[in-house]
Amino acid sequence: MRDGESERGAGLTGFRRLTWWTVPGTTVCLLVLFYGEWVLDPDVPALARVPVALALVVDAVVGAALLGRPLSPSAAADGVHPPRPPRHVLVVLVAATVVLAALPLARRAYELWAVAPAVTTAVCATFLRPSHRRALLAGAVLLAMLPGAAVSLAAGDGEFAYAALFPAGLVAFTAWTVLGPLWAWNIAGRLDRARRLEAELAVRDERLRFAADLHDIQGHHLQVIALKSELAARLVERDPARAAAEMREVQQLSADALRDTRAVVRGYRRTTLDDEIANAGKVLAAAGIDTRTSLEPAAPAGDMADGTRHLLGLVVREATTNVLRHSRARYAEIDHRITGDRARLRVANDGADEYPGAGDGTGLTSLAERLRAAGGELTWHRDGDRFEVTATLPLGRADAPPETLKEVAR
Structure with missing residues (x-):
């Protein structure tokens, strides 16, 4: 039985479509919504808006493609974690993330600079085993406190607590909203494979x-x-x-x-x-x-x-x-x-x-x-x-x- 036929028989086609819109689709929309407003802000210099706009396109496209890999029919059929993406793809994603984080942070946009790093952290976590994934997320939450806190202290703007805690909370929340639906999809795929295996064992x-x-x-x-x-x-x-x-x-x-x-x-x-x-x-x-x-x-x-x-x-x-x-x-x-x-x-x-x-x-x-x-x-x-x-x-x-x-x- 082909994977598509099996998914239709088990009702997973609609669930796959819902998960795609929930994870890659929503992530791209949030990136565009948050950074789009900043790019269109006339108070932001053009030298900062143009690199952010280019990095936004790259980050949205690459991030959506990588988040869609766990939802591919081959990954669902194999029942294993999707293979890690090529190194050059990760380099491009990280470079775009650095641009999207550094330029807003330089202008003390504490509520914005951590959005792209949070998404990139969640994307990378999808390709790791559970133990490595937990270590990555814990490290990312702790590390997210440092850049904003350092900039706030240097600027003396009195927003130290906000600059330190909000990015950390944003990383944790983004990981939850991205990895949660993917985990549910993985469980549904395992149940479907168990159902098919049970039928095959019954025949044997x-x-x-x-x-x-x-x-x-x-x-x-x-x-x-x-x-x-x-x-x-x-x-x-x-x-x-x-x-x-x-x-x-x-x-x-x-x-x-x-x-x-x-x-x-x-x-x-x-x-x-x-x-x-x-x-x-x-x-x-x-x-x-x-x-x-x-x-x-x-x-x-x-x-x-x-x-x-x-x-x-x-x-x-x-x-x-x-x-x-x-x-x-x-x-x-x-x-x-x-x-x-x-x-x-x-x-x-x-x-x-x-x-x-x-x-x-x-x-x-x-x-x-x-x-x-x-x-x-x-x-x-x-x-x-x-x-x-x-x-x-x-x-x-x-x-x-x-x-x-x-x-x-x-």
Whole structure:
């Protein structure tokens, strides 16, 4: 998404325009208003008015350009402080500021001479880090007391307090009025970037969930297909009929895998806990694993939320795949029961030869995160060659899987 489109979507275009008129626009107007009156004053000698007029043009143009840099789309998109301007630009700005300060100060215009230095200080502060910015502003406020006080003492005009305090207050006030709106704009830009980042993370998270589901489906089906194909190859000579039956099951499993993959892509597929438990028993039995299934629901089936069934079905599928892929099991047990307001599922097997959670797929770690987000828990532990996976979920709190990638991206 382009920066302009993002700003329009977040309503920042009007805020950018308001900030521009508040900071660069108002600053230029104040410079012209204060110094313009002095330049047009016939009591001021022409030798002083002409340099001030030229310096006013330079200071207004350069100052507006520099104050507009933090409002540029590139600075807003990067989310960092704008790069410091070239040194020669700062030299020109400081030279014009010196002219605008020295000539009015020479005529004891205590209310005028500090306007340009105050603006220049605020401009330079916009390009500094917060700690350096505070040091610059504190130093500028203290330093602003000295020129007017010195001139007042030398002239003996009795305006020492005014000449010392008014410029210092002017520097502080100018910094506040310039940096305040820019700070607000920076915060708005950060919030907009956070909003866009949240949307991107939601899309990536959904892609990861999609990849996890696809891995579960393809890994499960392909593991069973490979197992049955190997069995059919061993039976083809001594028992052709059974080998043909096994290959027909392989054909059916391939069709199921294709159907399930298409369903996942469309975002419609959901696991059914009862079907997953039944399929797990059949698959493990086909692999020669003695499997015992224990179902002891203590509540009506309708009390369990669809999201809970879906997540527990994923656990059954992943645990079954791990038994086939990461063990030499001779015995397996699937236990599902409802106690109070929580559903509990336990899958155990012997012959474990490695840690399933450290495999090459998303595995149990990914499922643990999903169950934790749904208010449940997924744990696994190994005791010798026995491996056990236990999942618990609240009956009615587990949310359905998040919206599809297309819906999140929208």
